Amino acid sequence: MDNKLKIREVCGDYALDIPFADGSVNTIYFNSKRNAENVKRIIEIDGSKPNHATVCEMEEIRHGKWEFEKDICGCAWFTCTNCHKYIIMAKHRLYPYCPYCGAKMEVENG
Ligand SMILES: [Zn+2]
DSSP states (O other): OOOOOOEEEETTEEEEEEEOTTSOEEEEEESSHHHHHHHHHHHHHHTTSOSSOHHHHHTTOOEEOEEEEEEETTEEEEEETTTOOEEEEOGGGOOSBOTTTOOEEOOOOO
């Protein structure tokens, strides 16, 4: 996919079309070409990474989730969505952090 953003001139304003991962496009209008180009540059730099949790990545906080795989002798086998290593544990004792990659785990209620 073409990741480059284009600035269009619209009736003396400058329009920047920002495509989102879900297919929608958000257009921001600027009254100066310089402002439009500054924002374009910022978005293109961010766009080199996956389009989520940019702030968290800058702080080097990894997030993951325990994905339930299967039951083994009454214990649950979970896989870390961040590093894909597995761990066997009781469900009510899910670690808040992945012991392998250190990702902070999202905890679901229940
Ligand atoms: Zn992990």
